[in-house]
Amino acid sequence: MLRYNFKYEWLLLIRNRWIQLLSILLLLLFGFAVYNGIQKVEARQNSIEAAVTELKTQETATLSVLDSLENGHKVSVSRWRLPSRPVVIGNSLARVVNMPAKSTAFIATGQSDLFTHYVKPTVTGDDLSMSYTEMTSPVQLLFGSFDLAFVIIYLLPLLIIAFSFNVLAAERESGTLKLLASQPIRIRTWVLQKLGLRFFWLILCISVTLLLVFVIFSFDFTANWTSLLVLIGYIIVYALFWFVLAFATNIWIRSSAKNAIALIGFWVLFVLLSPSILNQLSNSLYPMPSRTLMLNQMRTLKAEATKKQDKILDSYLRDHPEYAINDSTQTRNFYHKYMATQNLVKEELRPVVEKFETQLENQHQWAHTFSWLSPALTVQNALNDLAGTSEKDYQEFRSQSLEFAQQWRDFFLPFMFNNQKFAKSDYKNLPAFAYTYKEDATHLRILGLLGISFMIMLLVFLLKPMKQKISIV
Amino acid sequence: MIVHTFRKEIKELWRDGRVRIAFIIVLFLTAIAVFISTNHYKNVNEQYVEASANEREVWDNQGEKNPHSAAHYGTYAFKPKYPLSLIDQGVDKYTGTSIFLEAHNRNEAQFIAASDQTGLARFGDLTPDFILLFIIPLLLILIAYNSITKEKENGTLTLLNSQGAVGWKIVFGKWMAIFFPVCILLSALFLITGLLLSNLPDFGVFSWASLFTLLVTYLIYYAIFINLILIISASVSKSGIALVLSLSVWILVCLVLPKAASNLAEYKYPYPTRQEFSENIAQDKKQGLDGHNPWSKAAKELEEQTLKKYGVDSLSQLPFNYDGYRMQKGEEHEAEIYFKHYNYLKTQYSNQNGIYQKLAAISPYLPVRFLSMAIAKTDYNTHWDFSDAAENYRIETQKFLNDHFAEASTYGEWGFKADADFWKQLPKFNYEPPSLSKIIQTNTSSIIIMLVWLVGSFTLLFFTTKSL
Numbered sequence: 028m029l030r031y032n033f034k035y036e037w038l039l040l041i042r043n044r045w046i047q048l049l050s051i052l053l054l055l056l057f058g059f060a061v062y063n064g065i066q067k068v069e070a071r072q073n074s075i076e077a078a079v080t081e082l083k084t085q086e087t088a089t090l091s092v093l094d095s096l097e098n099g100h101k102v103s104v105s106r107w108r109l110p111s112r113p114v115v116i117g118n119s120l121a122r123v124v125n126m127p128a129k130s131t132a133f134i135a136t137g138q139s140d141l142f143t144h145y146v147k148p149t150v151t152g153d154d155l156s157m158s159y160t161e162m163t164s165p166v167q168l169l170f171g172s173f174d175l176a177f178v179i180i181y182l183l184p185l186l187i188i189a190f191s192f193n194v195l196a197a198e199r200e201s202g203t204l205k206l207l208a209s210q211p212i213r214i215r216t217w218v219l220q221k222l223g224l225r226f227f228w229l230i231l232c233i234s235v236t237l238l239l240v241f242v243i244f245s246f247d248f249t250a251n252w253t254s255l256l257v258l259i260g261y262i263i264v265y266a267l268f269w270f271v272l273a274f275a276t277n278i279w280i281r282s283s284a285k286n287a288i289a290l291i292g293f294w295v296l297f298v299l300l301s302p303s304i305l306n307q308l309s310n311s312l313y314p315m316p317s318r319t320l321m322l323n324q325m326r327t328l329k330a331e332a333t334k335k336q337d338k339i340l341d342s343y344l345r346d347h348p349e350y351a352i353n354d355s356t357q358t359r360n361f362y363h364k365y366m367a368t369q370n371l372v373k374e375e376l377r378p379v380v381e382k383f384e385t386q387l388e389n390q391h392q393w394a395h396t397f398s399w400l401s402p403a404l405t406v407q408n409a410l411n412d413l414a415g416t417s418e419k420d421y422q423e424f425r426s427q428s429l430e431f432a433q434q435w436r437d438f439f440l441p442f443m444f445n446n447q448k449f450a451k452s453d454y455k456n457l458p459a460f461a462y463t464y465k466e467d468a469t470h471l472r473i474l475g476l477l478g479i480s481f482m483i484m485l486l487v488f489l490l491k492p493m494k495q496k497i498s499i500v
Numbered sequence: 501m502i503v504h505t506f507r508k509e510i511k512e513l514w515r516d517g518r519v520r521i522a523f524i525i526v527l528f529l530t531a532i533a534v535f536i537s538t539n540h541y542k543n544v545n546e547q548y549v550e551a552s553a554n555e556r557e558v559w560d561n562q563g564e565k566n567p568h569s570a571a572h573y574g575t576y577a578f579k580p581k582y583p584l585s586l587i588d589q590g591v592d593k594y595t596g597t598s599i600f601l602e603a604h605n606r607n608e609a610q611f612i613a614a615s616d617q618t619g620l621a622r623f624g625d626l627t628p629d630f631i632l633l634f635i636i637p638l639l640l641i642l643i644a645y646n647s648i649t650k651e652k653e654n655g656t657l658t659l660l661n662s663q664g665a666v667g668w669k670i671v672f673g674k675w676m677a678i679f680f681p682v683c684i685l686l687s688a689l690f691l692i693t694g695l696l697l698s699n700l701p702d703f704g705v706f707s708w709a710s711l712f713t714l715l716v717t718y719l720i721y722y723a724i725f726i727n728l729i730l731i732i733s734a735s736v737s738k739s740g741i742a743l744v745l746s747l748s749v750w751i752l753v754c755l756v757l758p759k760a761a762s763n764l765a766e767y768k769y770p771y772p773t774r775q776e777f778s779e780n781i782a783q784d785k786k787q788g789l790d791g792h793n794p795w796s797k798a799a800k801e802l803e804e805q806t807l808k809k810y811g812v813d814s815l816s817q818l819p820f821n822y823d824g825y826r827m828q829k830g831e832e833h834e835a836e837i838y839f840k841h842y843n844y845l846k847t848q849y850s851n852q853n854g855i856y857q858k859l860a861a862i863s864p865y866l867p868v869r870f871l872s873m874a875i876a877k878t879d880y881n882t883h884w885d886f887s888d889a890a891e892n893y894r895i896e897t898q899k900f901l902n903d904h905f906a907e908a909s910t911y912g913e914w915g916f917k918a919d920a921d922f923w924k925q926l927p928k929f930n931y932e933p934p935s936l937s938k939i940i941q942t943n944t945s946s947i948i949i950m951l952v953w954l955v956g957s958f959t960l961l962f963f964t965t966k967s968l
Contacts, residue, residue, distance in 0.1 A: 063763045066767055070770065074775070141614060142615065143774055144773075158608070159615065162772065162845075164765070164771060164880065165591035165594035168591070170758040188744075189748075192740070196740075197740075287747075302624070303626040304626050305620055306623065306626075307536055307626045311539075317551070318597070319547050319578055319611070322576060322598060323550075323551055326558050326576075330573075390617065390618050394618045394619075411619060418619040
């Protein structure tokens with residue numbers, strides 16, 4: 028029977044032009060989405076590269092000035108911009124602390140349109156004034172991006188619904204169900220076989236078109252074949268879930284229109300409503316403290332600190348006797364006071380800043396705990412992780428870059444407090460930054476989604492009252 | 501005939517369980533959304549009032565200080581929230597709420613709410629605008645997808661025709677029966693919202709006219725949707741197909757096209773990255789007058805000009821402190837640079853807007869989306885308006901401070917300190933948002949596109965159903 032079914036289904040789908048239509052549609056959707064993704068990644072990489080090149084030219088210029096200075100030549104740079112002053116180097120030659128795109132970044136835009144991909148922490152800058160949000164038109168952020176993740180999460184289920192909502196009901200509505208019932212096969216098994224076959228054809232179509240699109244956009248298969256397999260794996264699990272759901276509604280609900288309504292209802296629930304409800308709940312349960320009030324606090328602290336600058340510097344030097352000892356000149360200027368004050372303000376603001384971080388972490392935990400409620404969320408998170416554009420990645424970038432900023436300041440502090448000149452030979456010792464992606468993604472959630480699909484399937488088969496009630500009239 | 505059809509359809513809808521359940525669900529969701537938004541609105545407003553007051557206090561009490569130190573110390577402009585943001589949050593989540601106003605620099609608005617939230621935020625919030633823009637059209641599809649196909653499927657269309665009923669009259673009756681419940685429900689909801697808002701203490705900024713315009717916008721949006729659904733229902737023979745087609749239109753119009761438009765807009769008219777933007781400004785600044793650098797070429801030129809203008813031969817003979825004067829000239833020059841670069845951003849955005857408007861020809865969602873945000877004062881234009889107002893205030897503040905420095909001190913007197921109560925003389929920052937008529941003026945194209953959609957879809961509906 029499976030053989031007949033297979034053959035018949037194939038003929039049906041081909042003659043209905045379903046397969047052809049689906050392939051073309053998928054090709055267009057995937058093509059446009061991958062194109063958009065690649066555009067974004069290219070823009071991102073270009074901006075980083077431009078910044079690095081800019082820094083290189085600046086470096087060469089600065090080093091040549093430094094060279095002339097050390098050789099006793101005259102230079103045409105104003106006194107306070109001389110590169111022998113450590114503070115000048117620390118501010119003007121700030122490293123391009125960047126987060127290069129993963130090779131899979133085009134799959135999901137994630138948070139990449141919201142956050143910036145490089146910062147340039149300076150020696151006198153403070154962490155709080157460093158902006159990590161990108162300059163994007165907010166309208167664009169509101170509408171979101173047409174990326175591969177959007178096609179998979181939002182549109183694929185709708186294709187599946189259109190592909191499967193009336194498998195049984197259409198037979199009933201056209202009167203062929205009676206004929207079918209006379210065949211030596213249980214209706215349920217028949218529906219299962221039919222949907223299984225459609226699932227098979229859909230996955231085949233998706234894999235082929237996706238591969239084709241990847242080939243067109245010259246995806247590096249040899250280096251990234253595992254990511255590709257993972258991506259297809261995610262798609263299969265997600266598509267399977269929707270097919271199982273379609274199977275259940277086909278068995279339970281009689282008319283094709285009602286079937287479609289039920290499936291669309293699930294779609295609205297999983298894709299639109301549950302993420303927004305979860306978001307609202309996480310915001311209400313773990314509200315963010317007010318940023319504007321934080322500003323007030325910061326301002327008051329800074330104002331107080333500035334008033335007692337001299338005292339702060341004194342106690343700072345007491346805490347760091349090495350500076351007092353090593354410096355022969357013992358002169359103290361604006362920047363010494365500034366750096367000492369800066370440190371103090373940072374320390375005092377730490378609890379306020381930490382409150383934001385813990386609340387965000389709480390929200391994240393909460394969202395993570397309940398994200399299995401929506402398969403769409405599960406897959407979105409998985410895809411963002413795969414692309415390296417999830418909020419966790421950007422948080423990681425923030426913390427790694429802030430660590431580097433501290434390292435950068437720490438490098439210059441001894442120079443400044445010892446009133447030591449920055450020499451050309453010190454240049455090679457400047458700290459360098461390289462971002463490392465944290466790979467702790469697990470496939471547990473996706474496997475969980477697979478489990479949910481099997482459970483729904485089991486329910487359909489186990490629920491006794493349904494056993495013989497698939498009416499054929 | 502129209503009245504008969506109307507009555508019959510209303511009765512049928514009323515008796516239909518799924519419609520009742522759907523209505524209840526939508527009402528329930530709306531109630532939650534309104535509740536959450538009200539809380540949010542109250543919170544934000546309290547914070548706004550507190551922060552503005554605190555900031556002003558810090559400014560007023562900075563003690564004796566050099567005016568230019570005070571200029572560097574700066575102050576903050578906070579963005580207020582408006583009552584109708586309760587209905588449409590617009591892009592508020594993606595624009596900053598506070599702008600730091602200091603000497604020499606125009607700063608971007610800081611603290612974008614979305615960056616303080618999890619990735620979930622990108623799926624959207626359960627706010628009234630989400631329900632109004634996405635869910636209610638879906639509800640309309642649910643009510644109306646089979647209103648003509650069912651007559652065909654049950655064979656009642658022939659019966660109706662045999663009684664001499666004209667196609668468009670039947671359809672118009674059905675149209676009314678779908679539109680009326682939604683219209684009444686929506687009006688009631690808006691009325692309640694209006695009463696709620698007008699009872700809030702800061703009633704001053706709320707206007708019934710804006711609320712009414714918003715209501716009309718949404719009613720037009722729904723009328724367009726009903727037309728589209730009925731056109732589909734009249735053109736196909738099976739309810740199932742009509743449903744799937746209507747849903748496809750909904751997805752295309754509300755989800756796919758806006759995203760595609762945003763990608764196109766970014767691709768054709770990209771914004772610079774934040775770093776590039778500030779680098780470009782820094783480049784321009786380097787070449788011009790810097791208030792802190794009396795040795796640059798531009799500074800020398802200014803010196804000569806000033807001396808010539810006042811007919812004296814040394815800076816100390818000028819009737820004012822030249823340091824303050826140069827500071828102000830530098831400020832003006834820098835303000836021009838910022839003006840130029842921000843104008844570039846604005847041009848990019850207005851070009852992007854052109855793309856959204858072109859695509860609005862195939863998506864009625866787009867003009868309604870933009871109009872709704874604009875009326876609620878949560879759109880990008882309002883943000884620009886606020887940011888420009890803050891910049892103007894910054895420029896005025898700098899002038900106020902530099903002028904005092906120039907007038908009250910003598911040349912070279914960098915140790916000069918202004919009195920402790922001097923700061924109180926600085927006028928407060930008062931932002932007036934654009935009025936409704938101004939908003940309508942700037943959004944005329946959206947309104948026209950929306951009306952074209954309305955008339956066009958009505959005409960098409962009339963011709964497809966003239967003879968059913």
